[in-house]
Amino acid sequence: MSDSPKAWLSDGMMNLLVDYYTEVPFRPYGSGATRENVLPVLRELDLGYICIYAKGHSGYTTWESSLKTRHVMLEQDMPRFFREVTRETGTKLVLYYSGLLDGIAGLRHPEWRMLHQDDSEQRYFDDFAFLTSYANCPHSGYFDEWVAVHLREMIEGYDPDGIWVDGDWPSSCYCARCQAVFREEMGYAEPWSDVQRRPEFAAEYTKFWNRVTARWRERFNRLVKSLKPDCAYSAGNISPRCEFLTPFDWRSGDFFSPGFFLLHDMARMMRWYDTLGVPYDAYVCDTSFTHVRKHVRSRTKTLDRMLQEAATVAANGGAVGYWTYPNGDGAFVPSRMEKAKRVRSFLREREDVFLHAQSAHWTALVVTDPATPTFGGANVEGAHKALAALHRSPELMDETGVSADMPHALVVVPEQAVMDEDTAKRLVAYAERGGRLLTSGATLNSSVLRAALGVTEVRAGAVQDGHVLLKTHDEPTGVDAPWDQVIGGEELYPLYLSWDQFNPEARHLPNNWPMHGEIDEAHPEPAGFPAAITRRVGQGSIAHICTAIFDRYKTLGDPQMLRWLREIVDALDPQPYFRTDAPTWVDVSLRRKNGMLLIHFVNQNPGRDVARLGTDDTWVDEIPVVGPYRCDIRLPKSPEAVTLEPGGEPTDWHYADEVLTVVLPKLWIHACVKIK
Numbered sequence: 047m048s049d050s051p052k053a054w055l056s057d058g059m060m061n062l063l064v065d066y067y068t069e070v071p072f073r074p075y076g077s078g079a080t081r082e083n084v085l086p087v088l089r090e091l092d093l094g095y096i097c098i099y100a101k102g103h104s105g106y107t108t109w110e111s112s113l114k115t116r117h118v119m120l121e122q123d124m125p126r127f128f129r130e131v132t133r134e135t136g137t138k139l140v141l142y143y144s145g146l147l148d149g150i151a152g153l154r155h156p157e158w159r160m161l162h163q164d165d166s167e168q169r170y171f172d173d174f175a176f177l178t179s180y181a182n183c184p185h186s187g188y189f190d191e192w193v194a195v196h197l198r199e200m201i202e203g204y205d206p207d208g209i210w211v212d213g214d215w216p217s218s219c220y221c222a223r224c225q226a227v228f229r230e231e232m233g234y235a236e237p238w239s240d241v242q243r244r245p246e247f248a249a250e251y252t253k254f255w256n257r258v259t260a261r262w263r264e265r266f267n268r269l270v271k272s273l274k275p276d277c278a279y280s281a282g283n284i285s286p287r288c289e290f291l292t293p294f295d296w297r298s299g300d301f302f303s304p305g306f307f308l309l310h311d312m313a314r315m316m317r318w319y320d321t322l323g324v325p326y327d328a329y330v331c332d333t334s335f336t337h338v339r340k341h342v343r344s345r346t347k348t349l350d351r352m353l354q355e356a357a358t359v360a361a362n363g364g365a366v367g368y369w370t371y372p373n374g375d376g377a378f379v380p381s382r383m384e385k386a387k388r389v390r391s392f393l394r395e396r397e398d399v400f401l402h403a404q405s406a407h408w409t410a411l412v413v414t415d416p417a418t419p420t421f422g423g424a425n426v427e428g429a430h431k432a433l434a435a436l437h438r439s440p441e442l443m444d445e446t447g448v449s450a451d452m453p454h455a456l457v458v459v460p461e462q463a464v465m466d467e468d469t470a471k472r473l474v475a476y477a478e479r480g481g482r483l484l485t486s487g488a489t490l491n492s493s494v495l496r497a498a499l500g501v502t503e504v505r506a507g508a509v510q511d512g513h514v515l516l517k518t519h520d521e522p523t524g525v526d527a528p529w530d531q532v533i534g535g536e537e538l539y540p541l542y543l544s545w546d547q548f549n550p551e552a553r554h555l556p557n558n559w560p561m562h563g564e565i566d567e568a569h570p571e572p573a574g575f576p577a578a579i580t581r582r583v584g585q586g587s588i589a590h591i592c593t594a595i596f597d598r599y600k601t602l603g604d605p606q607m608l609r610w611l612r613e614i615v616d617a618l619d620p621q622p623y624f625r626t627d628a629p630t631w632v633d634v635s636l637r638r639k640n641g642m643l644l645i646h647f648v649n650q651n652p653g654r655d656v657a658r659l660g661t662d663d664t665w666v667d668e669i670p671v672v673g674p675y676r677c678d679i680r681l682p683k684s685p686e687a688v689t690l691e692p693g694g695e696p697t698d699w700h701y702a703d704e705v706l707t708v709v710l711p712k713l714w715i716h717a718c719v720k721i722k
């Protein structure tokens with residue numbers, strides 16, 4: 047095995063994140079982390095790496111630092127202990143380090159604290175009465191006088207294999223230092239109060255802050271590499287857009303559920319990280335993450351749910367970071383480590399189909415707006431959610447991935463208000479060469495795309511709430527969102543109105559009651575303009591949906607919307623490379639490895655009634671066994687072998703007219719059809 051970070055990171059199937067907060071000052075820190083407690087776990091789990099705390103957001107460290115930041119009840123030098131046991135077990139050691147957040151640094155150096163736009167200080171984690179965690183400005187002395195001292199001690203003292211940075215996510219800083227750098231970069235000379243009144247201020251400051259934090263990470267990594275060239279670097283949950291590509295050795299994030307992330311969110315981020323050219327992993331927590339619900343005590347999640355999360359990550363090429371909370375004294379919790387072992391053996395059985403595979407590059411979801419938030423925003427998240435439900439195995443990329451000869455059968459650009467002209471031209475060239483391009487809503491801001499579609503005018507938000515009559519279903523699709531009146535292009539679907547849309551008294555009805563927003567199905571009222579348009583360009587075609595449908599689908603997940611999207615995708619790509627009769631909640635990933643096609647199926651069914659608003663009962667247990675499912679794959683020639691993984695069992699298959707038909711007899715949480 048090579049020792050370069052990218053090599054050992056991509057060889058790892060499962061990692062372990064020990065989330066042992068240094069924030070809590072009143073418990074002995076580390077006395078429970080003994081050889082007897084830790085060594086058997088490391089031996090059995092055979093990890094890619096283990097990540098332990100060096101410094102938390104509080105600023106307390108798990109070693110004796112010359113900055114006098116050690117945890118007040120530190121019982122043992124934790125990096126030293128873990129370096130010893132990881133050497134004995136051949137495990138890589140990654141140290142967790144809180145980046146811009148550091149409570150002690152901000153306490154001792156008030157001048158370093160980051161400021162909000164109203165000059166108030168940026169504080170985090172007010173949940174803990176004994177703690178204030180300050181965000182510290184990257185333009186202050188924080189890096190040279192604080193972070194650099196810690197990094198030197200950590201790397202020279204403990205020889206870690208990697209550093210994982212968390213807490214680089216505070217909001218923009220508006221202190222005098224940052225104002226000065228911003229002015230200089232923008233060439234603004236007027237008083238700050240006038241600068242803030244510029245119409246472009248908010249957008250420009252967001253982009254400025256992105257540049258500042260990117261430079262901060264580059265500087266951090268440069269110091270790490272100068273101290274130890276093969277020490278791996280990553281920071282959690284940083285936008286995968288091209289502006290942020292350097293300096294990562296791997297991409298990573300803590301995807302906590304049920305607090306924030308659903309399974310499709312984990313799948314989306316893995317499918318985005320997959321296009322960045324470095325290994326990637328996701329931390330999935332064995333404890334229910336309920337910190338936004340103050341009245342809900344956190345408990346251990348079920349094994350079935352952990353396997354669902356792990357399969358979702360691994361089927362999309364990510365290493366699984368098993369994320370656990372130890373006892374207050376740092377001892378691993380026996381029942382949670384048993385669960386970790388079960389997850390490990392589940393992954394071990396499937397390593398051959400999970401590791402070192404690549405995306406099949408079939409469907410691309412393109413993000414062109416530089417203001418896109420870290421996880422994509424509702425438009426991108428909704429587009430992924432819909433395309434995954436349609437089993438299109440989408441991969442995500444920003445505009446740098448777009449080329450005229452990209453291999454994808456379908457490219458989707460969901461409601462991207464900003465797209466540079468060159469990218470738009472490349473997308474049109476892709477369509478002209480036989481590609482199929484689907485756009486929606488604000489993506490039509492691009493004059494190049496408008497011209498390609500033959501659109502002469504757009505009246506944004508001409509109607510609120512509109513309906514579409516489907517070709518494959520008797521139930522119409524209603525989308526309660528602003529619809530654009532698009533003039534030009536060829537109508538793909540006409541738009542209809544709610545039947546008393548213009549009855550002035552309808553304003554007295556609350557928007558959300560069921561007697562509101564119906565379409566008269568027998569005599570629908572035309573809006574007089576299209577709901578979607580299309581145009582053939584060269585060898586291919588473009589279709590455009592005249593509303594922010596993906597944004598709405600992210601929030602609502604309405605099956606009516608999905609049916610319409612399925613019709614549009616089928617119209618664009620009538621003979622798809624892959625098709626299955628599996629339900630929408632079976633997530634499909636098409637991957638390639640050594641000339642083989644791997645079709646991963648992950649059962650994301652929660653197995654229970656979830657149709658209730660505002661509940662705290664979010665447990666997932668008892669995932670049902672489902673199937674059989676049929677799938678059809680268009681292949682130029684008959685395959686040599688088709689097997690079901692794990693296990694390598696031969697399966698019944700049939701090849702005729704360049705279509706391979708395989709039946710997956712049953713599916714519990716994960717199965718893979720391997721085609722040679």
Ligand SMILES: [Zn+2]
Nearest residue numbers: 183219221224
């Ligand atoms: Zn600042």
